[in-house]
Amino acid sequence: MDVKTWTYLIVGITFALYIGIAIWSRAKSTSEFYVAGGGVSPLANGMATAADWMSAASFLSMAGLIAYSGYGGSVFLMGWTGGYVLLALLLAPYLRKYGKFTVPEFIGERFYSKTARVVAVVCLILVSVTYVIGQMKGVGVVFSRFLETDYNTGLFIGMSIVFFYAVLGGMKGITYTQIVQYVVLIFAYTVPAIFISLQLTGNPIPQLGLGGDVAGGTPLLAKLDAVIQELGFNQFTTDVMGSKLNMFMYTLSLMIGTAGLPHVIIRFFTVPKVKDARLSAGYALIFIAILYTTAPAVAAMARLNLTQTIQTGKVGTLEGNLEYAKRPDWFKNWEKTGLLEYHDWNGDGRIQYYNDGGLGAAQYARETAKSKLVEAKKAAAAGDKKAATDIAAAQHSIATADQHIAEEKIKHNKTPFAQHGWQGNEMVNVDKDIIVLANPEIAKLPGWVIALVVAGGLAAALSTAAGLLLAIASAISHDLLKGIMRPNITEKEELKASRIAMIGAILMAGYFGLNPPDFAAGTVAIAFGLAASSIFPVLMMGIFSKRMNRQGAIAGMIAGIGVTLLYVFQHKGIMFIPGTTFLGDMKENWFFGITPNAFGAVGAAVNFAVAFAVSKTAGPPPKEVQELVERIRTPGD
Amino acid sequence: MADPDSSQQRRRDYWRENLRIMAWLLAVWFLVSYGCGIIFVDVLNKISLGGFQLGFWMAQQGSIYVFVVLIFVYVRLMNKLDKKYGFDKEDESESDKKEDA
Numbered sequence: 001m002d003v004k005t006w007t008y009l010i011v012g013i014t015f016a017l018y019i020g021i022a023i024w025s026r027a028k029s030t031s032e033f034y035v036a037g038g039g040v041s042p043l044a045n046g047m048a049t050a051a052d053w054m055s056a057a058s059f060l061s062m063a064g065l066i067a068y069s070g071y072g073g074s075v076f077l078m079g080w081t082g083g084y085v086l087l088a089l090l091l092a093p094y095l096r097k098y099g100k101f102t103v104p105e106f107i108g109e110r111f112y113s114k115t116a117r118v119v120a121v122v123c124l125i126l127v128s129v130t131y132v133i134g135q136m137k138g139v140g141v142v143f144s145r146f147l148e149t150d151y152n153t154g155l156f157i158g159m160s161i162v163f164f165y166a167v168l169g170g171m172k173g174i175t176y177t178q179i180v181q182y183v184v185l186i187f188a189y190t191v192p193a194i195f196i197s198l199q200l201t202g203n204p205i206p207q208l209g210l211g212g213d214v215a216g217g218t219p220l221l222a223k224l225d226a227v228i229q230e231l232g233f234n235q236f237t238t239d240v241m242g243s244k245l246n247m248f249m250y251t252l253s254l255m256i257g258t259a260g261l262p263h264v265i266i267r268f269f270t271v272p273k274v275k276d277a278r279l280s281a282g283y284a285l286i287f288i289a290i291l292y293t294t295a296p297a298v299a300a301m302a303r304l305n306l307t308q309t310i311q312t313g314k315v316g317t318l319e320g321n322l323e324y325a326k327r328p329d330w331f332k333n334w335e336k337t338g339l340l341e342y343h344d345w346n347g348d349g350r351i352q353y354y355n356d357g358g359l360g361a362a363q364y365a366r367e368t369a370k371s372k373l374v375e376a377k378k379a380a381a382a383g384d385k386k387a388a389t390d391i392a393a394a395q396h397s398i399a400t401a402d403q404h405i406a407e408e409k410i411k412h413n414k415t416p417f418a419q420h421g422w423q424g425n426e427m428v429n430v431d432k433d434i435i436v437l438a439n440p441e442i443a444k445l446p447g448w449v450i451a452l453v454v455a456g457g458l459a460a461a462l463s464t465a466a467g468l469l470l471a472i473a474s475a476i477s478h479d480l481l482k483g484i485m486r487p488n489i490t491e492k493e494e495l496k497a498s499r500i501a502m503i504g505a506i507l508m509a510g511y512f513g514l515n516p517p518d519f520a521a522g523t524v525a526i527a528f529g530l531a532a533s534s535i536f537p538v539l540m541m542g543i544f545s546k547r548m549n550r551q552g553a554i555a556g557m558i559a560g561i562g563v564t565l566l567y568v569f570q571h572k573g574i575m576f577i578p579g580t581t582f583l584g585d586m587k588e589n590w591f592f593g594i595t596p597n598a599f600g601a602v603g604a605a606v607n608f609a610v611a612f613a614v615s616k617t618a619g620p621p622p623k624e625v626q627e628l629v630e631r632i633r634t635p636g637d
Numbered sequence: 638m639a640d641p642d643s644s645q646q647r648r649r650d651y652w653r654e655n656l657r658i659m660a661w662l663l664a665v666w667f668l669v670s671y672g673c674g675i676i677f678v679d680v681l682n683k684i685s686l687g688g689f690q691l692g693f694w695m696a697q698q699g700s701i702y703v704f705v706v707l708i709f710v711y712v713r714l715m716n717k718l719d720k721k722y723g724f725d726k727e728d729e730s731e732s733d734k735k736e737d738a
Contacts, residue, residue, distance in 0.1 A: 278711065
């Protein structure tokens with residue numbers, strides 16, 4: 001069987017399984033819909049939590065990010081696992097003891113304020129919607145490759161499947177489906193990793209293979225460092241992301257963001273007891289750690305394989321570079337999706353893939369602007385009056401690009417690459433999100449392994465999307481509608497409302513998925529920043545400070561998320577003007593060199609500080625609230 | 638347990654011990670990730686561990702293993718603490734609400 005048949009077969013079987021479970025375990029009551037009736041075992045919940053939480057970002061993007069950022073990628077590994085320690089120690093047991101349905105519900109009752117509850121709902125929706133966008137991008141990428149269509153068509157197909165799937169199952173259905181999805185995704189992630197590790201190092205355990213030796217006896221990491229350094233890239237094992245401070249803050253943002261993610265927190269409402277909530281966090285982290293300790297191996301091995309596929313021999317010799325005409329099939333397939341692009345700058349018919357300092361990107365920007373100019377001129381000839389501004393804009397872009405090319409050329413001419421006759425990096429676009437999907441093909445693994453990875457990527461994206469949609473739907477139907485607007489609605493009406501809310505959420509996410517603000521993991525990192533700056537601090541203060549009152553909590557949340565949003569939006573506006581990305585990320589605007597994605601920790605600090613200052617202006621919370629705090633601090637008597 | 642004062646005292650003592658356990662575990666959590674993985678990574682990278690540099694290994698592998706161990710240590714210690722203070726017989730209805738009142 002060929003790859004395509006395998007893919008249809010395996011993806012078809014897994015989809016049939018998910019849909020079957022969703023139909024079989026449809027929620028009949030609100031308790032089943034929101035928290036699966038509160039009777040899930042810690043082990044099952046741990047597995048479901050792992051699938052819920054390991055998203056398209058973990059499965060598809062993370063290894064790609066690490067492949068290109070090396071040591072700097074550690075922020076994702078530590079950040080997205082260390083958060084579970086915080087969750088287990090600081091939040092999960094106490095929120096389970098509180099024992100209701102949603103996170104805003106706790107905030108509303110602890111801070112005896114409907115305003116606090118509404119602010120929490122707004123934060124939750126901002127976080128969850130941003131996060132869903134990342135999943136949509138992931139689904140779009142998988143489908144575009146799997147069905148060999150363009151990205152947008154892939155996104156639409158993905159949307160309809162998530163749509164059907166999430167509206168059908170409540171938390172009960174989602175929980176059981178997520179358990180199956182975990183099995184699919186972990187299998188899909190580790191099997192190719194084992195194969196590749198065996199091929200490269202002879203060790204079947206990727207975690208050990210990463211520290212193993214490649215053929216010839218050099219350690220894998222040392223070999224990788226040498227190969228990419230020769231091509232002008234930074235050393236893999238020491239490549240710091242921005243600065244140490246930025247890495248520190250990024251890791252911290254991801255950790256406290258993980259602990260503040262509503263869709264993860266509500267999973268701990270589904271276990272029977274406080275004790276189970278703690279244990280469940282431990283199981284969840286084991287299941288997560290299996291993927292997370294495999295990811296760095298996948299990353300390093302993929303980077304080595306990809307580099308050596310293109311740079312087949314000695315740097316500087318003509319035969320050292322792959323001939324474009326002889327490029328492998330996976331290369332051609334990814335070119336069709338537009339996620340991999342090649343441009344032959346020096347016209348030698350071969351591929352040069354190296355760090356040129358930005359020359360290739362500048363030349364590519366000029367090409368793009370040139371084709372825009374041609375289009376605009378055509379439109380002008382056809383009588384479009386607005387085309388004149390497009391022409392001017394394109395001409396301006398060309399002029400800017402020319403200037404950059406001139407500057408870059410001077411720098412490039414001083415490198416040894418110029419002497420080899422290289423004229424800029426010819427892999428003008430290598431989307432990092434494709435690394436995991438392309439990895440088995442690059443390593444020439446059998447068709448069923450490739451198909452398995454496709455199914456795994458979809459399982460990861462679907463399970464997280466379902467969990468997020470549930471969090472959004474419950475916030476709207478349970479907190480806004482039932483809690484504030486219409487307390488008297490029946491359970492049946494509430495159920496219906498939550499399903500409608502889900503439909504709304506997915507349509508919005510789909511729209512943003514068409515215009516994603518960053519690659520999948522980047523988008524998710526923003527969601528983490530928002531969760532870190534709003535939800536985590538308010539929950540922590542609600543449990544650990546009896547003195548914290550409504551005024552402090554509301555002011556803190558607004559200040560925290562406000563500061564973070566301002567910082568992110570200010571940068572996103574600059575960063576996403578097409579053609580300017582190769583300028584770097586406007587370093588001078590950064591707060592102590594901290595990237596927008598790493599800013600959540602600063603937002604959290606602002607939240608804490610503002611909350612404490614403002615809480616002093618008013619008295620302590622009422623006696624019954626203080627008693628509530630006392631009560632949630634200890635397991636039931 | 639019928640006496641509200643002793644019940645409150647019991648809660649406070651439990652909470653204090655809980656905070657101490659938490660502080661120790663979080664200290665380890667900080668040390669392995671931010672300490673070994675980021676702040677002192679260059680120093681640790683001078684030590685090699687098989688094909689790994691130790692700092693790199695801590696950042697991409699070691700810290701994750703320690704996190705898992707930390708949570709299970711926490712589970713164990715807290716179960717013991719629950720037992721010590723008689724909070725282990727859990728009942729999901731909020732019966733203690735009445736007891737405090």
